[in-house]
Amino acid sequence: MRKATLVVLALCAALIPLSAQSARLKMATTTSTLDSGLLSVLNPPFEKLTGLTVDVIAVGSGKAIKLGENGDVDVVFVHDRKLEDKFIAQGYGVNRRDVMHNDFVVVGPLSDPARISGSAAAADAFSRISASGSTFISRGDASGTNAKELDIWDKAGRKPAGSWYKDAGQGMGEVLVMANSIGAYTLSDRGTWLAMKGKLPALKILCEGDSALFNPYGVIAVNPQKHPDVNYMAAMQYIAWVTSVQGQRVIRDYTVDGQALFTPDVIR
């Protein structure tokens, strides 16, 4: 019996991470950022440069911010200005920098039953979708995309409810796949759209360019005053990287199918 207990304790001890933890940077970001594939080109040069390993945890914006509040990650990289501002105002985040931006697009079935093609304003497109009762799939997961979507419904003066409105509670990729398979409308960030376009033959962009669809990304370090154990130094190094000329060039030069997904904010 005692031998067994010792074995258990030894195994547990072996699991407690050693000081190598300081070599890891935990970053919370959104699923759409991860799905776009940007991080697979943006992070490796940083890791090589600093010898740090970036642990990317991809969840909805809301959860990413929450992880930052809890101190479970060291740096937050999201695209929801309202949430980000609150995060900083409440003292959980410090040293916010603009990193890049892209935009959202309204995608829908090729047949466009709600006739939104050509709408200049996103709110207008949404009104038509609601009026025609065409199926719309929402992220429903407190992500940046979700927040933007609800914002537009607000502007359109429509309440998103009814059998035509599907609240999926899932990531961007899943939602796009769902929309593709049942022929529905949805709001997507251009990055994920471009990354997955090849797998979504039944959809196409039907509304874009409206300033309401602007999607800025920010990077914020978790405040070490609130959580002294966060890897603040590493977080600052990461912020330095993504806003450095080199890092910004990586962002500018990242393309999918010949199209750039993001526009860097620091360099022109």
Place this chain on the structure above:
Amino acid sequence: MGVLGRAIGLLVSGDPEVWFITWTSLRFSLFSSIIACAAAIPLGVLIALKRFPGRRALLAVLSSLMALPTVVVGLLVYALISRSGPLGKMGLLFTPGAVIIGQAILAFPVVLSLTASALSSLNPLLPEVLTTLGATRRGIFWMSVREARGAVLSAALASFGRVIGEVGAAMMLGGNIRWYTRTLTTAIALQTGMGDFELGLALGIILMIMALGVNALLHWVVRHE
């Protein structure tokens, strides 16, 4: 050829990420099963051999804990090891350790309940016979495990099967971090979410083979009893 063909192609070509993910899943599940067994088997034997009031009720409760939803366990452990939680200082969240702890907690009631009921169905004369032959309490413990070894092994295999296919705890506690805490299950959740069905399917095939393998082993063990 289609999706299935491309998936098998991935497997056969020996894609390093696929095999690292598989290795991670195996590693986490083995570790957590071993920990759960080391803790639960002695406890299960104890519960089975000592007749005390309320033993039946305890066994029933333990049995129902086997059905604990994985996300619930994930949530509870998360609350404990989050930096804002009581064990936050240990910095366990989003590390392999966190996943192993969560999965060990999932596996524990499985092993405990199955071990206890296996040993309860042993001949009640066994401890007495062993005593008269001069066995100490430790001797009685090990002989009881030996007499029920098939069932105990089944319990261990069952616990492994439970954790290798779970995604709730692994996702919440590990964060699905690439090359670090990404397991077969979390990777499948991610890949299918991204629409990459080939990879998701390839991983799913591997997972199914492992799950079926464990099951086959279980049946073989039971049959040889």
Place this chain on the structure above:
Amino acid sequence: MSDAPLFFLADVRVELDGRLVLSIGSLSIAAGKVTVLVGENGSGKTTFLRLLNGLLQPSRGAILFNGAPLHGEGARRVRAETVMVHQSPLLFRGSIGHNVGYGLRIRGVPAHEVSQRTKDALAEVGLPGFEGRRAGRLSGGEVQRVAMARAVVLRPKVLMLDEPTANVDPASRLVVETIVRQTVSAGGSVIMSTHTMELAYRLCDSMLRMSEGQVLPFAENIFRGSVERTDEHFTHFRSGQTVLLCPARQGDFSVAVLPLDDVIISRVPLSSSARNQLRGRVSRVQPEGALLRITVDCGLPIQAVITPPAAEELGMETGREYVVAFKASAVRLY
């Protein structure tokens, strides 16, 4: 051999689930002998064995094992020196050799010695070469024998057997007898429960009758001896210096049993149909409930039970000479 009894019980009561299952006022069990417990199912024989083995605690009273309290300093010695073979014994999974060698292995006996002693023990019980066989494929008698081998391989000082011959074939019964005799001749003691009376008579040095959890005073004279000769009417059974006449029977008998109730005591020889008449002196007068148990030494200690009025009329007292009479048909041979 020390003079201390192997077991001594004083005022022992055992309660299980609130019921009184065993109640023993005062009892000695001698060392180096075969003590047989007889009685109906449920009379408490198994409980008694488990009590002696230290598996049960008495709710009251004291038990001494070789002079030491059974549940105190004696506990370790009881474990070390006694082995019990249960009725319908339980064998462990695996080979028979594994079963038989178990006790030796946990006592740290080196492996080669374990296998040698295992081989010898299995030969002793008539199962030579069975070491490799699986425990699952044996007949009832073979299981019993393996269990006995598992016990005797430890060379215990006290061997306890619970109904060793119930549901068992004749060959296995013979093995039980052989083992019992061998244990005693090697200086050990055997305590055995059975309800096969023939076996009980043949093996016992002393017999304890049990009924409803109590030990009853025994009601029979048991004498060892051998058949001297058999003629047309009688078999002459010699025990020591005394010859008893029994109805003529062929056979090799070693035990003669004479119920107390069939013994008549008189001052002078009777002219009666009783073919056995022996002279002797009263060595003991013991009150037993409302009656008196008289022991008359006629070369053999013959016991009888009489009423107080009869005792008074006969002027019963120790040392006086009397004649003991009983019919030939009262004597049973085993």
